[in-house]
Amino acid sequence: MKHIQNTAINYSELFDDFRHPHSGAVVLFSGEVRDNNKGRAVTHLEYEAYAPMANKMISEILEEAKSRFKLNQAACVHRVGRVEISGCAVVVITGSGHRKEAYDANRYIIDRVKNEVPIWKHEFFADGTSEWGQNCDCVSNDHHNHQHHHHYERAE
Amino acid sequence: MNRKIVCFAGLKKFFGDETSVEVAPEESYANLLEKLGELNPEAKEVLTSCRIAVNEKFVPLDETIKDQTTLFLIPPSSGG
Numbered sequence: 001m002k003h004i005q006n007t008a009i010n011y012s013e014l015f016d017d018f019r020h021p022h023s024g025a026v027v028l029f030s031g032e033v034r035d036n037n038k039g040r041a042v043t044h045l046e047y048e049a050y051a052p053m054a055n056k057m058i059s060e061i062l063e064e065a066k067s068r069f070k071l072n073q074a075a076c077v078h079r080v081g082r083v084e085i086s087g088c089a090v091v092v093i094t095g096s097g098h099r100k101e102a103y104d105a106n107r108y109i110i111d112r113v114k115n116e117v118p119i120w121k122h123e124f125f126a127d128g129t130s131e132w133g134q135n136c137d138c139v140s141n142d143h144h145n146h147q148h149h150h151h152y153e154r155a156e
Numbered sequence: 157m158n159r160k161i162v163c164f165a166g167l168k169k170f171f172g173d174e175t176s177v178e179v180a181p182e183e184s185y186a187n188l189l190e191k192l193g194e195l196n197p198e199a200k201e202v203l204t205s206c207r208i209a210v211n212e213k214f215v216p217l218d219e220t221i222k223d224q225t226t227l228f229l230i231p232p233s234s235g236g
Contacts, residue, residue: 031236047235048165050228053212054235078235090236110236118209118228119235120165132166133234 003058004051004119006081009088020072023095025102029110031090033083041126045133047080047089050118054078057117061109069105071096076109078119089121159188161227165234167206170199179221186217188227205232 015028033045062074073095083089092109096102113119121133159179163171177191185208193200207214209228221227 049235050164050209050230053209053228056212114236115233117233117235118164118230119233120231121234121236122165132231134232 001051001055003055003077004049004080005077006079009077009079009091011088011091011093014075014077014091014093018073018075018093018095020095022097023072023102024097025099026093026095027099027102027106029092029106030088031110033085033087033089035085037123042085043124043126044082044084045089045124046082046122047078048120048122049078049080051080054117054119058113061112061117065094065105065109069094069096069101069108071101071105074105074109076113078113078117080119159221159227161188161192161229163229165231166202167199167229167231170196170202171229182220184218184220185215185227188221189217192229202231206230 011028011030015026018026033042035042058076058078062076065071066074071094075093076091078090079088090110090113092106092113094102094106094109096105122130123133124130157179158176160174160176161171162174171192175192175195177188177195179188188208189203189206193203207230208217209215209230210223210225214230
């Protein structure tokens, strides 16, 4: 699948393929695995996805971002399976004529992918325990009923 | 009718990889979530933040369950 893969993400290769004669700015974001979370030592992560739906949703988010921010190109790949410390869990690359659009679109894409796409993080800790992750940092109780880009819209 | 429900991530702890629930005609997806909560009361809290997908699309929870395909129970995303 184009946007979901169970092997290491080679973002240098993706970046090299990203040249475009109309692009004066290319932004690459790599979400990487930290060795700690909320004060606890993390050994590694495992990602699970409802892969066909996640792949489709990422593709739709990229298309929307391309028209909304006038991008020349946009790419996003998310890992499933085990990712070690400092491994790349997700990469987003955006290219546009000028830097503002590439930066803004990159943030828009990663925020929507984290908040909406059916992908889940399983954190493994040094003490031998593990937990399914929660990205949600909203304060309202009913925010999961908003079935769209709530976080990004609040940030605008 | 008995409906198959596929579970992901933390939901597997409560329901395994998949479960099934008896659904009467005219019942909504919200009714189905309630029934899952009765099946395992420990899951009630997380069920309030779950969505349901059918044919790779999220469905409005107040809608009546109509088609025969498998349902996918989607807990809050935590990718990235």
